[in-house]
Amino acid sequence: xxxxxxxxxxxxxxxxxxxGAQVVHEGLDLDVRRGEVLAVIGGSGAGKSVLLRSIIGLQxxxxxxxxxxxxxxxxxxxxxxxxIERRWGVMFQDxxxxxxxxxxxxxxxxxxxxxxxxxDLMDELARLKIALVGLPADAAYKLPSQLSGGMRKRAGIxxxxxxxxxxxxxxxxxxxxxxxxxxxxxxxxxxxxxxxDLTVFLVTHDLDSIxxxxxxxxxxxxxxVVAVDTPARISEHPHPWIQACFLGPRGRxxxxxxxxxxxxx
Amino acid sequence: xTTAQLDWREPDNxxxxxxxxxxxxxxxxxxxxxxxxxLRRVPSMLDLSDLDALDxxxxxxxxxxxxxxxxxxxxxxxxxxxxxxxxxxxxxxxERAGADPLPVQARSSxxxxxxxFGEATSGIAAHAWELAGFFxxxxxxxxxxxxGRRKLRMTSVVHHMERTGLDAVPIVSLxxxxxxxxxxxxxxxxLRDFGASILTVxxxxxxxxxxxxxxLSAILVAGRSGSAFTAEIGSMRSREEIDAxxxxxxxxxxxxxxxxxxxLLIMLPVLAFIAMLSGIIGGVLVGxxxxxxxPTMFLVRMQDTTELYYLWLGLLKAPVFAFLIACIGCLEGxxxxxxxxxxxxxxxxxxxxxxxxxxVFDALFAVLYMxxxx
Numbered sequence: 001x002x003x004x005x006x007x008x009x010x011x012x013x014x015x016x017x018x019x020g021a022q023v024v025h026e027g028l029d030l031d032v033r034r035g036e037v038l039a040v041i042g043g044s045g046a047g048k049s050v051l052l053r054s055i056i057g058l059q060x061x062x063x064x065x066x067x068x069x070x071x072x073x074x075x076x077x078x079x080x081x082x083x084i085e086r087r088w089g090v091m092f093q094d095x096x097x098x099x100x101x102x103x104x105x106x107x108x109x110x111x112x113x114x115x116x117x118x119x120d121l122m123d124e125l126a127r128l129k130i131a132l133v134g135l136p137a138d139a140a141y142k143l144p145s146q147l148s149g150g151m152r153k154r155a156g157i158x159x160x161x162x163x164x165x166x167x168x169x170x171x172x173x174x175x176x177x178x179x180x181x182x183x184x185x186x187x188x189x190x191x192x193x194x195x196x197d198l199t200v201f202l203v204t205h206d207l208d209s210i211x212x213x214x215x216x217x218x219x220x221x222x223x224x225v226v227a228v229d230t231p232a233r234i235s236e237h238p239h240p241w242i243q244a245c246f247l248g249p250r251g252r253x254x255x256x257x258x259x260x261x262x263x264x265x
Numbered sequence: 266x267t268t269a270q271l272d273w274r275e276p277d278n279x280x281x282x283x284x285x286x287x288x289x290x291x292x293x294x295x296x297x298x299x300x301x302x303x304l305r306r307v308p309s310m311l312d313l314s315d316l317d318a319l320d321x322x323x324x325x326x327x328x329x330x331x332x333x334x335x336x337x338x339x340x341x342x343x344x345x346x347x348x349x350x351x352x353x354x355x356x357x358x359x360e361r362a363g364a365d366p367l368p369v370q371a372r373s374s375x376x377x378x379x380x381x382f383g384e385a386t387s388g389i390a391a392h393a394w395e396l397a398g399f400f401x402x403x404x405x406x407x408x409x410x411x412x413g414r415r416k417l418r419m420t421s422v423v424h425h426m427e428r429t430g431l432d433a434v435p436i437v438s439l440x441x442x443x444x445x446x447x448x449x450x451x452x453x454x455x456l457r458d459f460g461a462s463i464l465t466v467x468x469x470x471x472x473x474x475x476x477x478x479x480x481l482s483a484i485l486v487a488g489r490s491g492s493a494f495t496a497e498i499g500s501m502r503s504r505e506e507i508d509a510x511x512x513x514x515x516x517x518x519x520x521x522x523x524x525x526x527x528x529l530l531i532m533l534p535v536l537a538f539i540a541m542l543s544g545i546i547g548g549v550l551v552g553x554x555x556x557x558x559x560p561t562m563f564l565v566r567m568q569d570t571t572e573l574y575y576l577w578l579g580l581l582k583a584p585v586f587a588f589l590i591a592c593i594g595c596l597e598g599x600x601x602x603x604x605x606x607x608x609x610x611x612x613x614x615x616x617x618x619x620x621x622x623x624x625v626f627d628a629l630f631a632v633l634y635m636x637x638x639x
Binding site for chain 1: 290291292294295298320321322323325326329334350353354357358361362602603604605606607
């Protein structure tokens with residue numbers, strides 16, 4: 001098995017995406033380093049989710065290359081592709097849990113499909129994932145429709161973690177959550193990243209999450225990434241969209257909260 | 266990086282120390298498990314000084330090697346020389362995995378079976394009650410429209426007339442044409458021995474006018490449109506559109522159910538009439554081509570022997586069937602909750618119920634007509 005110890009786990013070069021006449025991305029470059037939490041922000045319709053889908057291969061790009069863990073997935077053979085795909089986990093916006101299966105069964109799906117493990121071990125592993133994402137134990141036997149939005153997202157992460165991936169993709173993890181739930185989620189991302197040694201790629205437009213849990217922020221405006229930097233430094237970037245976003249009322253309060261927190265600590 | 270290797274080490278104090286080397290991760294787990302099964306005794310200590318990689322699945326397997334879930338937390342002290350990050354992960358896993366005892370799950374299958382049987386039985390009664398209630402609600406709304414207190418949505422009615430009526434004409438006429446031909450063939454074969462092939466005319470025309478025309482079109486419409494009603498309203502329900510309608514102070518019955526019902530009430534008799542015609546045309550064709558009954562002869566014989574009121578007896582059933590199909594289709598749609606699976610379940614249930622009830626009512630009509638000597 002080839003283990004990449006490179007600092008870069010995802011590398012996107014010259015990516016272009018089009019839907020008919022509408023150009024979503026053009027000449028987009030982005031690197032994600034091992035062990036960091038990278039957030040992609042941008043306005044609604046800026047193509048954040050399309051970027052995520054291009055990286056995980058759900059969206060065929062018009063041009064450009066995407067390397068994940070050192071492999072170009074578009075040109076790779078299907079067996080190589082599958083082995084890379086097992087090393088990442090994806091949480092979709094509303095969890096995208098299989099609605100006819102219980103949470104426990106949802107988490108066991110990737111385990112059953114990819115590895116032949118004894119049933120009792122799989123059960124215990126699945127319950128461990130449920131505990132790791134902070135769901136109560138009785139959520140295991142519930143159907144997705146019996147869970148709240150926040151719990152569905154947590155269950156979605158638990159399924160994404162089923163195979164102990166190296167990279168975790170999160171599509172808008174805090175959207176639609178109450179402020180306390182969202183804060184809990186930010187904390188969860190940090191905890192998981194630290195204890196499971198994950199690289200996290202996260203699409204968001206929640207400024208609070210950016211300041212609490214991200215190492216770097218990539219700003220996606222005008223069809224490409226205009227800047228990648230730490231949250232504190234990116235707010236000083238001269239690009240007008242970034243200025244409007246970070247120096248607007250919500251950006252300022254999020255940053256103030258961060259400064260207060262660091263002073264207390 | 267290689268799969269984890271297990272080696273025994275015998276320190277002086279008599280502990281059974283198992284040294285784990287290599288990678289102890291999800292993808293190496295099957296190999297590791299076979300190696301663990303090959304161990305002949307339970308280790309009392311684990312030495313992780315040469316462990317290269319560890320993930321949460323691997324940590325769980327190592328803990329299982331030492332003790333049972335309730336004691337994972339105490340087992341962590343029996344792991345030696347782990348790297349700090351590995352130690353932290355093992356402690357996290359021990360805490361979370363051992364934290365909750367297993368919730369009590371499913372009872373015996375016999376018990377479950379009895380519970381399911383009971384629930385299904387009481388479900389049927391509750392369901393019949395609910396259906397009767399829905400019939401009442403719909404009729405009440407219908408009455409409000411007739412008396413002018415509510416509006417009939419004409420655009421929607423016409424739209425559904427096209428979808429459930431006009432679009433169904435090709436399939437209904439083709440199917441009835443074929444069934445008409447088959448009925449003609451079957452009866453001709455049976456009657457030929459008595460030299461009474463000409464009776465084929467009565468058999469085809471009477472059966473299609475009184476029974477087959479309306480029954481076949483009702484069954485087709487139940488499969489085609491009843492299921493569509495359930496799926497449409499059901500997916501609206503699962504996306505909270507029905508709630509939105511209510512929150513806008515509108516009535517889903519008036520907005521969604523009545524237009525579909527009115528469209529079917531108008532179109533099912535029309536479809537049934539087309540079905541009767543195509544069935545008879547099928548009979549005429551078979552008569553002309555295989556039985557030496559010319560179309561003229563067929564028509565003259567039909568005029569002599571078949572009464573016109575058979576047509577009305579057949580068409581009279583169509584609005585009743587239309588009411589059943591539309592109400593069941595819409596009610597099942599409104600009962601959908603949440604998931605995509607629920608939409609599928611209710612769609613199936615809607616088709617099964619409407620076909621069942623159509624046939625039951627057809628039988629009731631047959632009894633009624635017989636008692637009335639019609």
